[in-house]
Amino acid sequence: MQTRDIDYRCDDVNLRGYLACHESAERRPGVLVFHEGLGLGDFVMERARRLAALGYVALAADMFGDRRQATNLQEVATLVGGLRAEPQKLRARGRAALSVLAALPQVDTTRLAAIGFCFGGSVVLELAREGADLKAVVSFHGVLSTKMPAEAGRVKASVLVLTGAEDPLAPPDQVAAFEREMRDGGVRDWQVISYGNTLHGFTNPAADGSMMRTALYNEHADRRSWASMRSLFDEVLT
Amino acid sequence: MQTRDIDYRCDDVNLRGYLACHESAERRPGVLVFHEGLGLGDFVMERARRLAALGYVALAADMFGDRRQATNLQEVATLVGGLRAEPQKLRARGRAALSVLAALPQVDTTRLAAIGFCFGGSVVLELAREGADLKAVVSFHGVLSTKMPAEAGRVKASVLVLTGAEDPLAPPDQVAAFEREMRDGGVRDWQVISYGNTLHGFTNPAADGSMMRTALYNEHADRRSWASMRSLFDEVLT
Numbered sequence: 001m002q003t004r005d006i007d008y009r010c011d012d013v014n015l016r017g018y019l020a021c022h023e024s025a026e027r028r029p030g031v032l033v034f035h036e037g038l039g040l041g042d043f044v045m046e047r048a049r050r051l052a053a054l055g056y057v058a059l060a061a062d063m064f065g066d067r068r069q070a071t072n073l074q075e076v077a078t079l080v081g082g083l084r085a086e087p088q089k090l091r092a093r094g095r096a097a098l099s100v101l102a103a104l105p106q107v108d109t110t111r112l113a114a115i116g117f118c119f120g121g122s123v124v125l126e127l128a129r130e131g132a133d134l135k136a137v138v139s140f141h142g143v144l145s146t147k148m149p150a151e152a153g154r155v156k157a158s159v160l161v162l163t164g165a166e167d168p169l170a171p172p173d174q175v176a177a178f179e180r181e182m183r184d185g186g187v188r189d190w191q192v193i194s195y196g197n198t199l200h201g202f203t204n205p206a207a208d209g210s211m212m213r214t215a216l217y218n219e220h221a222d223r224r225s226w227a228s229m230r231s232l233f234d235e236v237l238t
Numbered sequence: 239m240q241t242r243d244i245d246y247r248c249d250d251v252n253l254r255g256y257l258a259c260h261e262s263a264e265r266r267p268g269v270l271v272f273h274e275g276l277g278l279g280d281f282v283m284e285r286a287r288r289l290a291a292l293g294y295v296a297l298a299a300d301m302f303g304d305r306r307q308a309t310n311l312q313e314v315a316t317l318v319g320g321l322r323a324e325p326q327k328l329r330a331r332g333r334a335a336l337s338v339l340a341a342l343p344q345v346d347t348t349r350l351a352a353i354g355f356c357f358g359g360s361v362v363l364e365l366a367r368e369g370a371d372l373k374a375v376v377s378f379h380g381v382l383s384t385k386m387p388a389e390a391g392r393v394k395a396s397v398l399v400l401t402g403a404e405d406p407l408a409p410p411d412q413v414a415a416f417e418r419e420m421r422d423g424g425v426r427d428w429q430v431i432s433y434g435n436t437l438h439g440f441t442n443p444a445a446d447g448s449m450m451r452t453a454l455y456n457e458h459a460d461r462r463s464w465a466s467m468r469s470l471f472d473e474v475l476t
Contacts, residue, residue: 196420
């Protein structure tokens with residue numbers, strides 16, 4: 001497996017992504033990986049390598065610039081809040097990563113997808129909402145609300161939302177509103193999977209409740225959600 | 239594969255189930271299959287054979303007596319309504335089938351599960367609520383409401399609900415109430431999967447909207463829901 005950093009820009013911000021892929025004689029489907037509020041670190045890099053092991057060209061995007069990482073909740077709030085307050089800016093950063101992925105010679109540009117964790121989940125949903133050329137987007141414990149709901153007929157991607165039933169960042173009312181958004185937006189293919197007894201951050205073994213009381217790893221939900229992502233990719237990327 | 243009818247009784251009612259299994263030197267996990275409001279017919283028999291092909295001993299239960307089948311919505315309403323109005327009677331019929339399955343010499347009684355479609359979905363949830371010795375219950379487009387909510391700590395089974403987001407028999411408020419019931423009942427393991435653009439009856443190719451306008455086969459949701467059931471069984475029955 002090859003891994004390397006990829007530098008790119010969006011407006012005046014330097015972004016440093018992380019690429020993982022296997023050598024292949026033929027072009028492979030490409031998958032973007034969007035990081036949590038903590039920034040592009042070990043967790044998403046490992047997920048990118050897992051995707052590469054499955055045959056995908058995986059690019060972990062940098063949404064904060066200079067691969068900045070937060071070390072406490074206040075930094076998370078500042079970094080995430082700044083982007084969520086300006087969805088157009090957030091979407092532009094997401095699009096920049098998509099352009100980088102699509103330009104790679106080993107990528108089949110007709111088979112692209114994006115996954116995201118926590119903050120990254122909201123990024124992939126924003127990309128879907130604006131009609132990005134993605135076959136699928138998968139949100140793992142992402143925030144589902146938006147300032148710019150999907151317009152009717154705009155969304156092209158199959159949408160898969162994987163959420164903890166006890167996640168205070170995606171409470172039942174928010175999930176219900178998201179489902180209404182999908183319905184009203186005439187989204188062709190969407191699914192929501194709700195895991196009982198599951199809090200925020202359930203995919204990340206480092207989520208032990210110490211930084212954020214309501215973010216907790218859940219081995220069941222982690223395994224099930226990854227399997228559901230794989231099933232969807234088997235459907236739409238092959 | 240072997241298939242045969244099995245006659246059994248509950249109170250004063252004759253029930254005629256349908257068994258499907260492969261010969262096996264060792265005891266196999268057993269799965270009950272509960273029929274739709276139309277009664278035990280070709281649809282659930284085929285599902286029982288599919289389960290047998292996967293290595294399970296599958297018993298399609300008869301909930302109506304004498305393997306009665308409904309031919310129109312009025313008959314469905316009468317047959318289903320009579321049982322749903324008396325959940326204790328409904329549960330007793332379900333238990334009777336479970337006893338038959340557990341008594342089969344080829345069945346490993348420590349590895350039992352139950353699946354149900356439409357009306358049958360509500361049957362498996364009632365069995366879970368009363369604490370039946372099942373490793374898992376799976377409801378496909380079932381009604382989720384009950385007159386006897388799960389008491390705290392009673393449910394042993396892993397609960398998987400597969401529902402159409404546009405199913406008028408399981409509207410969003412009902413799904414939300416079900417999730418609250420699972421939460422309040424301290425159910426250890428539960429999941430709800432909601433399929434967008436999906437009506438009632440999505441697993442049954444015969445559901446073409448003619449008998450019931452809001453029951454419609456959906457190939458995507460059918461395939462995905464069966465795969466999710468299989469994943470859960472791989473977890474808890476092996």
